[in-house]
Amino acid sequence: MALLLAQAVDAVKREDFKTCEQSAFCLRHRQFAEGIAETAQQPGLVGSDQPLRSASPYSVVPGSVRLDRHTLLALVEHKDDGVPLKFELTFLAGGTVRVRAQEEAPLAPRFDDTQRHTLRDEGSALPYASPESLQLSSTTANGAVVHTVNFTGEAAASSVRITEQPWSLTYLRNDKPVVQLNSKGFFKFEHLRKRPDGDDAGSADGEWEETFRTWTDSKPRGPESFGLDISFVGFEHVYGIPEHTSPLSLKPTRGGDKGGYDQPYRLYNLDVFEYEIDNPMALYGSIPLMLAHSAEATVGVLWLNAAETWVDVAHEKSSFIGSFFRRGSAGGEPTVSTHWISESGVLDVFLFPGPSVADTYRQYAAIVEQTPLPRDFALGYHQSRWNYLDEADVLTINDKMHEHDIPYDVVWLDIEHTDGKRYFTWDGAKFPNPVAMQERLGRDGHRVVTVVDPHVKRDTSYSVWSEANERGFFARTKDGSSLQGWCWPGDSSWVDLFNPDAAAWFSELYHLDRYNGSTRNLFIWNDMNEPAIFNGPEITMDKDALHDGGWEHRDVHNLYGMLYHKAAADGLRTRESPSLRPFVLSRSYFAGSQRYGAVWTGDNTADWEHLRASVPMVLSNNVAGMHFVGADVGGFFGNPDATLLTRWYQLGIWYPFFRAHAHIDTKRREPWLLGEPYLTHIREAVRERYRLLPYWYTLFREASLTGMPIARPMWMEFPAEKGLFAEDRAFMVGPAIMVVPVTDSDAMLPVDVVFPQQENWYDLHTHELYVGPARRQFSVGLADTLVFARGGSIVPTRERHRRSTALMRRDPFTLYVYVGRAGTAAGKLYVDDGESYGYASGAFIERDLSFANATLVSRPSARTAAGAAAAQASFAASMSGIRVERVVVVGLRNPLTQATVREGGEERTIDLHCGGSQVDAECVVRDPAVRIGGDWEIALA
Numbered sequence: 011m012a013l014l015l016a017q018a019v020d021a022v023k024r025e026d027f028k029t030c031e032q033s034a035f036c037l038r039h040r041q042f043a044e045g046i047a048e049t050a051q052q053p054g055l056v057g058s059d060q061p062l063r064s065a066s067p068y069s070v071v072p073g074s075v076r077l078d079r080h081t082l083l084a085l086v087e088h089k090d091d092g093v094p095l096k097f098e099l100t101f102l103a104g105g106t107v108r109v110r111a112q113e114e115a116p117l118a119p120r121f122d123d124t125q126r127h128t129l130r131d132e133g134s135a136l137p138y139a140s141p142e143s144l145q146l147s148s149t150t151a152n153g154a155v156v157h158t159v160n161f162t163g164e165a166a167a168s169s170v171r172i173t174e175q176p177w178s179l180t181y182l183r184n185d186k187p188v189v190q191l192n193s194k195g196f197f198k199f200e201h202l203r204k205r206p207d208g209d210d211a212g213s214a215d216g217e218w219e220e221t222f223r224t225w226t227d228s229k230p231r232g233p234e235s236f237g238l239d240i241s242f243v244g245f246e247h248v249y250g251i252p253e254h255t256s257p258l259s260l261k262p263t264r265g266g267d268k269g270g271y272d273q274p275y276r277l278y279n280l281d282v283f284e285y286e287i288d289n290p291m292a293l294y295g296s297i298p299l300m301l302a303h304s305a306e307a308t309v310g311v312l313w314l315n316a317a318e319t320w321v322d323v324a325h326e327k328s329s330f331i332g333s334f335f336r337r338g339s340a341g342g343e344p345t346v347s348t349h350w351i352s353e354s355g356v357l358d359v360f361l362f363p364g365p366s367v368a369d370t371y372r373q374y375a376a377i378v379e380q381t382p383l384p385r386d387f388a389l390g391y392h393q394s395r396w397n398y399l400d401e402a403d404v405l406t407i408n409d410k411m412h413e414h415d416i417p418y419d420v421v422w423l424d425i426e427h428t429d430g431k432r433y434f435t436w437d438g439a440k441f442p443n444p445v446a447m448q449e450r451l452g453r454d455g456h457r458v459v460t461v462v463d464p465h466v467k468r469d470t471s472y473s474v475w476s477e478a479n480e481r482g483f484f485a486r487t488k489d490g491s492s493l494q495g496w497c498w499p500g501d502s503s504w505v506d507l508f509n510p511d512a513a514a515w516f517s518e519l520y521h522l523d524r525y526n527g528s529t530r531n532l533f534i535w536n537d538m539n540e541p542a543i544f545n546g547p548e549i550t551m552d553k554d555a556l557h558d559g560g561w562e563h564r565d566v567h568n569l570y571g572m573l574y575h576k577a578a579a580d581g582l583r584t585r586e587s588p589s590l591r592p593f594v595l596s597r598s599y600f601a602g603s604q605r606y607g608a609v610w611t612g613d614n615t616a617d618w619e620h621l622r623a624s625v626p627m628v629l630s631n632n633v634a635g636m637h638f639v640g641a642d643v644g645g646f647f648g649n650p651d652a653t654l655l656t657r658w659y660q661l662g663i664w665y666p667f668f669r670a671h672a673h674i675d676t677k678r679r680e681p682w683l684l685g686e687p688y689l690t691h692i693r694e695a696v697r698e699r700y701r702l703l704p705y706w707y708t709l710f711r712e713a714s715l716t717g718m719p720i721a722r723p724m725w726m727e728f729p730a731e732k733g734l735f736a737e738d739r740a741f742m743v744g745p746a747i748m749v750v751p752v753t754d755s756d757a758m759l760p761v762d763v764v765f766p767q768q769e770n771w772y773d774l775h776t777h778e779l780y781v782g783p784a785r786r787q788f789s790v791g792l793a794d795t796l797v798f799a800r801g802g803s804i805v806p807t808r809e810r811h812r813r814s815t816a817l818m819r820r821d822p823f824t825l826y827v828y829v830g831r832a833g834t835a836a837g838k839l840y841v842d843d844g845e846s847y848g849y850a851s852g853a854f855i856e857r858d859l860s861f862a863n864a865t866l867v868s869r870p871s872a873r874t875a876a877g878a879a880a881a882q883a884s885f886a887a888s889m890s891g892i893r894v895e896r897v898v899v900v901g902l903r904n905p906l907t908q909a910t911v912r913e914g915g916e917e918r919t920i921d922l923h924c925g926g927s928q929v930d931a932e933c934v935v936r937d938p939a940v941r942i943g944g945d946w947e948i949a950l951a
């Protein structure tokens with residue numbers, strides 16, 4: 011393992027990618043912050059009994075503050091430059107505050123469309139606070155002018171205080187500071203300016219031109235970056251801002267903390283070959299959403315900017331903040347200070363005040379649409395490799411899965427299936443009849459996914475290239491010609507998806523009459539959409555390349571992948587009428603990408619370190635609202651041994667997106683090639699995934715409405731247990747299942763499991779009881795996995811072995827009741843047709859299941875009532891034959907003998923089969939035959 015580790019660490023080509031010091035604007039802001047921090051250390055500032063102020067040169071222009079309906083307006087100026095900045099603070103319902111800033115009269119417009127691409131309804135209809143709920147007051151104390159807006163946040167009196175000189179903003183809940191902006195004085199705004207005269211005037215500090223290796227960025231607009239410190243007062247942990255390979259609780263990046271990084275976290279979508287673990291380098295996706303959590307509260311920040319962004323994190327004690335707001339306090343509240351730096355665009359930040367995890371996600375979901383319900387098959391097992399060679403190969407995969415009784419849903423085709431990497435085509439020799447192939451797979455409910463990458467081969471005989479070329483749809487160089495670069499097919503161009511006509515045209519290429527050889531059974535994988543350009547700076551597009559409206563690539567870089575993903579999702583959605591839900595996997599993403607499909611963590615490596623790192627990566631994405639995510643099971647590069655591959659399946663079934671994938675140079679590794687006992691263990695794991703699909707689907711329903719993550723860090727379910735705040739091995743799948751992956755090759759090593767809270771936990775397979783709080787060690791053989799059901803939960807399953815999800819659609823359900831310490835349990839079941847948008851008009855069944863007084867009760871959830879009655883009734887009728895075939899009650903105090911079933915005014919008594927000990931009995935109600943859509947009760951006695 012040591013050798014593998016060393017290989018992985020050596021492999022990434024760091025020199026291909028910039029450090030903060032090599033990114034001129036990042037360096038300017040970091041140096042500015044260092045200067046400010048030094049000044050703040052000087053005696054006379056810290057420790058004086060004056061209200062402590064940072065050394066920020068930016069102040070509110072006196073007399074400029076006013077409240078206009080739900081927005082507070084203020085002008086802020088640097089003491090030397092006389093360029094007023096317009097600040098807008100908008101108050102939203104639920105206590106969210108949005109802060110925007112840019113020049114009051116910019117020399118040229120700044121890019122401000124990130125909101126249009128990310129926010130609900132393009133940002134046009136945010137849930138504003140009512141103007142009557144806001145009161146502005148202003149005071150002067152010791153010469154300091156402070157403006158306060160009082161309002162009602164989420165169940166708490168809240169206020170925002172703005173000091174004038176220098177400016178800073180504090181969000182307070184019940185008079186306690188929670189989040190502060192510019193309290194450290196790192197705010198710096200590079201206003202747009204005219205280029206100074208002279209030959210190389212102004213190129214110092216990389217303001218007007220910057221060279222990295224052999225590439226020169228011409229920067230025609232000069233410096234336009236900005237930075238701001240955001241401090242979370244009373245917090246020791248921050249999470250989110252994927253995509254990095256750091257631990258879940260983000261390590262500090264400066265401030266002298268031991269064991270931290272020396273670089274900020276970078277958000278700049280990049281194709282990083284053989285990325286390394288435990289690193290703040292940028293990767294394929296960027297979501298500038300950060301959460302802070304303490305035993306008292308959770309809060310969030312969305313930094314809505316799609317340009318290159320860096321985030322420094324420091325763990326501090328906030329003495330001056332504490333003393334400013336609470337005189338006489340000893341100070342020293344733990345604080346996480348962050349410093350956000352973006353290259354261009356406007357400053358646009360949302361503060362979500364929580365205070366619970368659910369509140370924070372509700373506040374985020376109010377402004378950004380969450381993961382929509384996926385196609386049911388997309389939650390199944392995806393079998394991929396670069397590449398399945400031809401039709402015979404694909405059909406063999408299908409046959410072997412059947413032969414070995416492994417359920418699966420999708421076979422994936424990577425770039426080699428095309429005619430010379432011309433996407434939307436097939437290699438005719440290898441895939442002479444793709445339609446017949448898809449139909450053959452479709453007989454058992456299986457599907458095909460093909461890859462469509464954004465580089466368009468420059469070839470006049472390729473219709474995609476010639477149409478785009480004719481219509482001027484390609485992104486352009488700074489000189490206005492079609493941008494050219496190198497990727498898989500050789501010389502290529504990239505469609506400018508910021509041009510709405512180009513995006514509409516491109517999405518239609520996915521239609522059945524445009525994409526030859528595609529059927530309704532074919533779905534899409536978008537890879538390389540950062541975009542990856544092999545001969546571009548940092549393997550991507552030049553920042554001074556141009557998009558629709560004359561915007562530079564610099565302004566929009568982190569949006570490109572999302573718009574490419576959107577075009578595919580739009581294309582699939584509109585390829586048939588009525589529309590069915592699309593399925594599209596993307597490598598690159600931004601905040602809001604969750605609306606278009608799944609993502610994965612890119613090119614990982616087949617070693618234990620990458621297996622371990624996949625957990626915090628999947629969790630960090632979930633924290634940031636990207637729920638439908640997984641890592642390549644088995645590892646992309648290299649050959650996993652049979653133990654690693656088995657363990658990876660045993661973990662991978664708990665990723666929301668579950669796909670096995672491998673590099674073209676690796677050995678074949680489909681499960682049956684491993685032989686026994688591995689094949690059996692893998693089959694068992696995959697079957698576990700299928701058994702629990704009703705639970706997974708219900709979690710996706712929850713996520714779609716509330717934004718609650720699917721794969722959850724332990725702290726989300728146990729928010730007061732400090733010992734779990736940095737846990738990034740064990741995690742929760744929804745509220746009911748705890749997964750403790752085995753992440754080591756040595757089976758002899760005992761695995762530590764922490765059972766949180768005063769609660770019962772049951773081994774998911776043996777139902778053995780563990781009572782929390784407790785820490786236990788388990789010795790595990792390869793057949794053993796450490797997965798536990800939380801007492802107090804009800805988990806719906808389907809237990810019949812089938813070949814695919816489609817073949818399970820009319821199967822009966824089994825309900826598991828895991829009795830909690832209080833003798834009760836609760837859960838949900840959500841069912842719809844798994845493919846259409848009928849759910850939007852009420853065609854679904856959603857039940858609240860509860861267990862108390864030894865009685866299991868099914869009632870409609872409040873949401874069912876909100877749907878349209880006709881659609882509901884007809885869906886319920888279509889499901890009337892679907893019953894509960896078994897109820898398993900785990901953890902009863904005493905074995906009981908009979909079950910009374912009440913449904914539709916009728917009552918029946920059936921035998922109950924109980925086993926186990928007096929204190930921990932397990933009872934099975936065989937075939938109570940209640941309908942899943944009906945109201946019923948099963949009383950045990």
Ligand code: NOJ
Nearest residue numbers: 396424425537597612613
């Ligand atoms: C890079 C992707 O990350 C990988 O999954 C894929 O197999 C190769 N490109 C080839 O398409």
